[in-house]
Amino acid sequence: MNSLLSDELYSESITQEPTRKGFGEGLVDAGKKDESIVALSADLVESTQVEPFAKAFPDRFIEMGVAEQNMVTVASGMSAVGKRPFVTSYASFSPGRNWEQIRTTICLNDRPVTIVGCHSGVSVGPDGATHQMLEDIALMRSLPNMIVVAPCDSIEAKKATLELAKLAKPSYLRLTREKTAVITHQDTPFKIGKANVLREGSDLTIIACGPLVYEALKAAKYLESKDLKVEVINSHTIKPLDEKTIIKSAKKTKLIFTLEEAQVAGGLGGAIAELLSEHLPTQVIRLGIQNRFGQSGTLAELWAEYDLDAASIVRSINNVLKAK
Amino acid sequence: MIHTEQELELIANQIREDIIHMLVEAGSGHTAGPLGMADIFTALYFEVLRHKPQDTNWPERDRLVLSNGHINPVLYATMSKSGYFDHSELKTLRKFGTRLQGHPERLRLPGLETTSGPLGSGISQAAGMAYGLRMDSLKQPRVWCLTSDGEHQEGNTWEAIMFAGKNKLSNLTVVVDRNNIQIDGMTENVMPLEPFAMKYQAFNWHVIEINGHDFNDIISALNQSKAIFEKPTCIIAHTIPGKGVDYMEFDFRWHGIPPGIKDIHGDPPKEIQAKSALEKLRTINGKIRSEHE
Structure with missing residues (x-):
C-alpha cells in the first residue's frame, strides 16, 4: 500500500523492537567503517545497547562510571584529537544532567560528538518519572550547532546512527526503551533534515x-x-x-x-x-x-x-x- | 633551560604589564589570577611546551587547556609574546568583534585548544585529549591543563580526576593555581580544599608542590611530570594572586575587577591604580631601576 512503510504495517504480527536496538547495530556498522569512532558509557552498557560495539571494539570503548558530566566533556576532548565519540546514557542524565558541558565544550566548541539519550519518553514504563525524560528535545533544540534526531523505529534508528556518524557535527540521538512496531523497512529513505x-x-x-x-x-x-x-x-x-x-x-x-x-x-x-x-x-x-x-x-x-x-x-x- | 632565569623574569614582567594595559583598556576582567600565573605561563610557553606559534594545527604539538578561562589575559599576553599574533591586538580584549573574547573561544582564535570559562570542565577535556592521543600509537604529544584551586569545588573536576587516575594518563599534567582566593573570599573560608595534595594522591595521581614564582622550581616540576609513568601528575603551584603589584598581592578584592574602576580601601585611588601597578611591575616592586623612572 505504501512503499515507504512495512508490508505488515497494520498487522498484529508486525515486528516489535526497541529503537535502542537499531542504534546498537548501527554503531557497530559505523565503527567498522570509521576507525575514529569511539563509544563512552556511564555504567549502562547493556541497556543503552552500546554493548555490541564494546564487544566488537574493546579498545575503542570507554567505561566512564556514573559520571555524565565528565563523560560528555571527555568526549569533547577526544574529538579535539581526532576521535568521533558517541556518548551513551539515559536521556534523564545525559543530556539531563550535563547540559552546560554539552553547551560549552561541544556546541560552542563545535565538536563532532553524538549524545545518545536512551529511555526517553514515558514509555520507559515502571521506572517512573525520574527516569522518563520529557524535556530533552527542548534542552537540545535550543543549542546552536546541535542536530536533534528522534527515530520512529529501530530500522530508522540504525540509519540515523550511520548518518550522524558521517557528520562532523554535535548531535543528539533520542532513543526509547520499550519494543515498538518496526514500521519502516530497509529501503525507506532516510536523510537528516528531510521529513x-x-x-x-x-x-x-x-x-x-x-x-x-x-x-x-x-x-x-x-x-x-x-x-x-x-x-x-x-x-x-x-x-x-x-x-x-x-x-x-x-x-x-x-x-x-x-x-x-x-x-x-x-x-x-x-x-x-x-x-x-x-x-x-x-x-x-x-x-x-x-x-x-x-x-x-x-x-x-x-x-x-x-x-x-x-x-x-x-x-x-x-x-x-x-x-x- | 633555553633562557636564563633573569630573562624569564623579564618576559613574565612584560606579560604582567601587558595584562594591566589590556584590563585598563577593556574596563572589566580579572586581575589577580592572571598576574599570579604569569611566571607559569612564561615557563610553559618559553621553555617547556612543544609548539609552533606559526603552525597552530601542527599535529605533534602539545595541547594546552586553560580550564579557568577567566584568567585569559595572561594566556593572550603570553601567546602574543611567543608569536601567535601581533602585540597590538591585545588592546582589543573584550571588545566587539575581537578574537580575544572575554572568555577564550576556540573557534575565534587559532592557537586556542578549547573554549572555557564555566569552571570545572578543563581537566575532563584535557583527560579526553590525553586518552585519545594515547590510543594512537604515534609519538604522544603531552597535554597540559591549567586550573584554579576554586574550581576544585566543582563536582565535574573530581569526576575527571577519578577518570585520569583510573586510566593512568601519564601524558597529562595538571597545574593548579593554588592562590587561595576566589570571588567571595579565601577558598578555605568559602569551601575548604585542604588537604589538597592528599586528595589528588588518594585518586592515584603523582603530586608535586612548588613555589609558582620560582622558575627553577616551575620548570623542574613541569619536566619531572614528563618522566612520571603510570600516573597523571598534578603540580600544585603556590602562587601569589596579584603578584608583582604590592597593593594587589594576596587580596581577593582584586580577583574579578580591573584597575581603575573602583576605589579599594587601603589601595591607591582608582585614577592612579594602573599607573602605580605598572610602576611596581617595571621596577619589580622597587628591586630594579626602570628606564621609565
Whole structure:
C-alpha cells in the first residue's frame, strides 16, 4: 500500500523492537567503517545497547562510571584529537544532567560528538518519572550547532546512527526503551533534515516523531473510514526542521496536529508552532506531554493516560473538529 | 633551560604589564589570577611546551587547556609574546568583534585548544585529549591543563580526576593555581580544599608542590611530570594572586575587577591604580631601576 512503510504495517504480527536496538547495530556498522569512532558509557552498557560495539571494539570503548558530566566533556576532548565519540546514557542524565558541558565544550566548541539519550519518553514504563525524560528535545533544540534526531523505529534508528556518524557535527540521538512496531523497512529513505510524508491527506496533518508515528498512522487509518483524509509526516529530525515539507503540508490541509512523547513546550510541537506562526499562520494543536511529569505504568497505560495512543489522537482530533 | 632565569623574569614582567594595559583598556576582567600565573605561563610557553606559534594545527604539538578561562589575559599576553599574533591586538580584549573574547573561544582564535570559562570542565577535556592521543600509537604529544584551586569545588573536576587516575594518563599534567582566593573570599573560608595534595594522591595521581614564582622550581616540576609513568601528575603551584603589584598581592578584592574602576580601601585611588601597578611591575616592586623612572 505504501512503499515507504512495512508490508505488515497494520498487522498484529508486525515486528516489535526497541529503537535502542537499531542504534546498537548501527554503531557497530559505523565503527567498522570509521576507525575514529569511539563509544563512552556511564555504567549502562547493556541497556543503552552500546554493548555490541564494546564487544566488537574493546579498545575503542570507554567505561566512564556514573559520571555524565565528565563523560560528555571527555568526549569533547577526544574529538579535539581526532576521535568521533558517541556518548551513551539515559536521556534523564545525559543530556539531563550535563547540559552546560554539552553547551560549552561541544556546541560552542563545535565538536563532532553524538549524545545518545536512551529511555526517553514515558514509555520507559515502571521506572517512573525520574527516569522518563520529557524535556530533552527542548534542552537540545535550543543549542546552536546541535542536530536533534528522534527515530520512529529501530530500522530508522540504525540509519540515523550511520548518518550522524558521517557528520562532523554535535548531535543528539533520542532513543526509547520499550519494543515498538518496526514500521519502516530497509529501503525507506532516510536523510537528516528531510521529513517523510508517510501518508497523504487533505483534511489535516499529523506531524510526529519517535515511535508515536505509528499511533498517528493508526489514527489516520481509522479516520479514513470516517471520510477524513489525514496526512502523516514523520519529522524524525527536529533540528534542523524540514521547513519546506511542513509548510507545504500546512498550506494544503490548513490544520496541524503535532505528536511527541515529550513536553510540547520546546519540543517538536513548539518547533512547528514557531515555524508556522512566522511563515504561514496555521492552527497547530500540540499533542504530547502537557506540563506534567511521568509515572510508573506500562507503555499502553501511560500512552493512554497522556493521550498519546491512536484512540486518544482520534478523540483529540474529533474534539477539535467538533469545536470548529 | 633555553633562557636564563633573569630573562624569564623579564618576559613574565612584560606579560604582567601587558595584562594591566589590556584590563585598563577593556574596563572589566580579572586581575589577580592572571598576574599570579604569569611566571607559569612564561615557563610553559618559553621553555617547556612543544609548539609552533606559526603552525597552530601542527599535529605533534602539545595541547594546552586553560580550564579557568577567566584568567585569559595572561594566556593572550603570553601567546602574543611567543608569536601567535601581533602585540597590538591585545588592546582589543573584550571588545566587539575581537578574537580575544572575554572568555577564550576556540573557534575565534587559532592557537586556542578549547573554549572555557564555566569552571570545572578543563581537566575532563584535557583527560579526553590525553586518552585519545594515547590510543594512537604515534609519538604522544603531552597535554597540559591549567586550573584554579576554586574550581576544585566543582563536582565535574573530581569526576575527571577519578577518570585520569583510573586510566593512568601519564601524558597529562595538571597545574593548579593554588592562590587561595576566589570571588567571595579565601577558598578555605568559602569551601575548604585542604588537604589538597592528599586528595589528588588518594585518586592515584603523582603530586608535586612548588613555589609558582620560582622558575627553577616551575620548570623542574613541569619536566619531572614528563618522566612520571603510570600516573597523571598534578603540580600544585603556590602562587601569589596579584603578584608583582604590592597593593594587589594576596587580596581577593582584586580577583574579578580591573584597575581603575573602583576605589579599594587601603589601595591607591582608582585614577592612579594602573599607573602605580605598572610602576611596581617595571621596577619589580622597587628591586630594579626602570628606564621609565
